[in-house]
């Protein structure tokens with residue numbers, strides 16, 4: 523008897539693939555007080571004998587996309603991330619050789635590069651994202667008086683240790699575990715207003731002032747042992763006011779770019795503060811103005827429109 527060819531299909535399945543896109547994995551490797559960071563967005567696309575899941579809904583050949591995500595995290599722990607290419611080769615080989623229905627795996631990786639923040643504090647666990655910031659300036663003149671506000675946005679920084687968050691209010695909706703050693707990461711958005719209002723006063727060296735203000739923001743971030751992002755924010759602003767006499771006021775808007783430890787216990791692996799999931803939203807948003815004592819606050823509260 524001839525094999526049943528199944529129902530005639532007027533609509534035939536063409537190319538198909540599936541997987542988990544943009545798994546954000548941050549791998550910290552600790553070499554004593556010197557930390558190394560790898561930060562990747564990994565997208566896995568698998569294809570092979572996948573007709574049935576489309577035609578009949580049978581999942582018998584389907585490795586869940588959730589498993590693809592878990593594999594990325596588990597491999598980051600077990601094998602480390604020497605390079606994006608090596609990590610991708612490892613993953614692609616795993617999917618094709620361990621699952622007979624999967625014939626092809628494509629792994630696309632975006633790597634976000636970090637540089638160390640040079641500073642005089644202890645440890646080497648402070649990083650700034652390469653590509654860096656956009657500089658901003660706003661100048662206002664009414665015929666007699668000047669107001670200059672400078673600033674920056676998208677200056678992304680990360681401390682892989684020396685950050686805690688504990689002792690906060692707990693109500694019946696609080697589930698956040700206290701953290702004694704967490705990653706602290708943010709994209710700095712800042713505006714600072716100069717005391718200079720007119721030509722009779724010496725004009726600040728704008729280029730030097732920008733470079734130094736940025737340097738102080740970075741150094742304060744790197745050198746503060748953080749009990750909260752609020753405390754770090756205050757230290758960043760205060761350091762600018764303390765060191766840059768030309769600046770009267772600074773406003774900082776700091777998104778708390780949460781990095782959650784991945785639970786690797788289900789795979790029999792211990793996560794010793796090594797593998798993190800970098801969440802993009804929602805994020806905490808911590809904002810404040812720091813003023814030279816006696817000066818007036820004039821920078822708008824909402825920095826998005828300045």
Ligand SMILES: O=c1[nH]c(=O)c2[nH]c(=O)[nH]c2[nH]1
Pocket residue numbers: 687698749750751752778806
């Ligand atoms: O530094 C922090 N400040 C907070 O106010 C806060 N809230 C939260 O959930 N995590 C954090 N972290």
